[in-house]
Amino acid sequence: MNFSSDDELRARFEALRSDDSDRAPDFHDIVERAWTLEAQRRRGVRPLWIVAAAGVVLAAGIAFQQTRNRGIGRRADATDSSGGGDTLSISRWKSPTASLLRTSGSEALAAPKVLSSILDGASPDAVQY
Amino acid sequence: MERAQLERELEALHTECWGWALACVGRDSDLAEDALQSAYLRVLSGRARFDGRSTVRTWVFGVIRLTAIEHRRRRGVWVMRKAGLESAIDLADPSPRADAEAESSEQSETLVAALATLSPRQREVLQLVFYHGMTIEEAARVMSVSLGSARTHYERGKKALAQTLAELRIR
Numbered sequence: 001m002n003f004s005s006d007d008e009l010r011a012r013f014e015a016l017r018s019d020d021s022d023r024a025p026d027f028h029d030i031v032e033r034a035w036t037l038e039a040q041r042r043r044g045v046r047p048l049w050i051v052a053a054a055g056v057v058l059a060a061g062i063a064f065q066q067t068r069n070r071g072i073g074r075r076a077d078a079t080d081s082s083g084g085g086d087t088l089s090i091s092r093w094k095s096p097t098a099s100l101l102r103t104s105g106s107e108a109l110a111a112p113k114v115l116s117s118i119l120d121g122a123s124p125d126a127v128q129y
Numbered sequence: 130m131e132r133a134q135l136e137r138e139l140e141a142l143h144t145e146c147w148g149w150a151l152a153c154v155g156r157d158s159d160l161a162e163d164a165l166q167s168a169y170l171r172v173l174s175g176r177a178r179f180d181g182r183s184t185v186r187t188w189v190f191g192v193i194r195l196t197a198i199e200h201r202r203r204r205g206v207w208v209m210r211k212a213g214l215e216s217a218i219d220l221a222d223p224s225p226r227a228d229a230e231a232e233s234s235e236q237s238e239t240l241v242a243a244l245a246t247l248s249p250r251q252r253e254v255l256q257l258v259f260y261h262g263m264t265i266e267e268a269a270r271v272m273s274v275s276l277g278s279a280r281t282h283y284e285r286g287k288k289a290l291a292q293t294l295a296e297l298r299i300r
Contacts, residue, residue, distance in 0.1 A: 006259075009290070013259040016237040017148055024147040025162055027140050034170040 130179055135172055138185050145261055149190055152256040153197030156241060160200055168196040183270050190257070190271040243293040251286025254279055 130138075139146070146165060154160040168189075171177040177192045179185060244252050250272065257268035269279035 006287075009255075009287070010259050012236055012240045012294075013256075015234055016240050017260055019234055019237045020148045020151055021144045023158065024144050025165075027143040030143075030162065030166050031136065031139075031169055031173070034166040034173070037166070038170055038174065 132173055132175075135179075139169060139172060139189065142186055142189060145186070146189060146193055148260060149256070150193050150197055152252065152260070153194055154201055155245075160204060161197075164197040164200040165193065167200065168193040171196065184267075187263075187267050187270050190261075191273065194253075194271060239294065239297050243290055243297060246293050247286050247289055248282075250274070250278075250282045251289065254282045255286045255290060258283060 146168075147161065150161040150165045150168070151158070154164055168177075171192055172179075172189060177188075179188050183191075244255070247255070253272055254265070254268050257263045257271055258265060263271070265279050265283055266276055268283070269276045272279060274282075
């Protein structure tokens with residue numbers, strides 16, 4: 001067959017068109033399904049957004065709390081090193097008059113430290129005497 | 130354009146839209162239906178807007194074409210994940226499905242087989258001109274290519290199609 005004629009080609013396409021139109025789905029079915037799918041998609045998207053937003057709020061809360069804790073810690077360290085302020089830790093607290101209780105020879109009266117010797121800190125010359 | 134009016138226009142064009150959707154997805158009926166559904170939704174929901182620069186038919190065909198490309202790409206990715214690259218290449222150059230072939234008349238079958246050997250652009254322009262009765266200029270608008278490019282695809286495609294059909298007849 002010679003396909004120099006467009007009409008012949010057109011006839012073949014016309015046959016295909018006729019076959020296709022027999023198999024065409026119903027327009028209203030397609031539109032209805034499209035809207036149903038859209039509604040389902042929207043319903044699915046909403047909870048996803050809520051979960052995402054809740055996640056962001058939670059992460060922000062945690063970050064804020066950590067920053068706040070770090071700030072308090074830093075302030076406490078600063079007041080500790082300066083020796084003043086209201087927020088001193090109990091383990092580092094010293095009485096303001098503790099130095100008055102220190103008398104000469106008080107080291108000798110103090111209980112020896114665990115795993116220490118009375119010779120600790122003595123110079124070799126002093127030990128020979 | 131009002132939604133009710135758009136719906137009426139779509140209904141009037143529906144059979145043609147179906148044929149065009151089939152051509153855009155390599156004649157896979159399921160994929161064509163999915164693509165058409167998404168394209169109609171875009172049109173009716175206002176996500177795709179008619180600017181009046183062309184006819185409604187040209188515009189709707191353009192929307193269907195782009196939607197079908199997205200669907201094919203998505204399906205291509207899915208196939209690639211499932212069965213490897215080979216299946217994806219098959220999908221990129223679609224051939225008629227077995228069930229579609231059984232339903233089609235012999236003449237249509239031969240034409241579909243011959244069209245499958247053409248490049249996508251050549252297939253598109255010939256479908257738009259011979260199946261939908263568009264001018265090459267209208268086809269160019271649907272395909273988003275220049276008139277010159279559409280003409281080249283048309284001439285080369287027609288020549289290749291005639292040759293393939295002649296070869297198929299000899300066999």
